[in-house]
Amino acid sequence: MFFPNSRYAQMANYQKQRPDGSVVQVTRLPLPGPAVVLGFFRRSSGQRLDLIANRFLADATAFWRLCDANNTIVPDALANRDLVGIPIDARVRV
Secondary structure (H helix, E strand, C coil): CCCCCCCCCCCCEEEEECCCCCEEEEECCCCCCCCCEEEEEECCCCCCHHHHHHHHHCCHHHHHHHHHHCCCCCHHHHHCCCEEEEECCCCCCC
């Protein structure tokens, strides 16, 4: 079960059999597409993605939208960049 605003909420599910014979429900990964950004924000040292998401997307839990806009699957890959692309549908202009 995922929160309604989760990047996984609309992803397809399927079953997978494990080596021990048990069957588990799995969710497909949301593979990022081409990066489409409104502009870029220069991160300060140690500035967290949830704070950037709160500033530009008005939702601290939407850091995954920053990842999608920057063509990264995991937040750690984006957290190491100096410039963070802001999604084109951001509520606050860069």
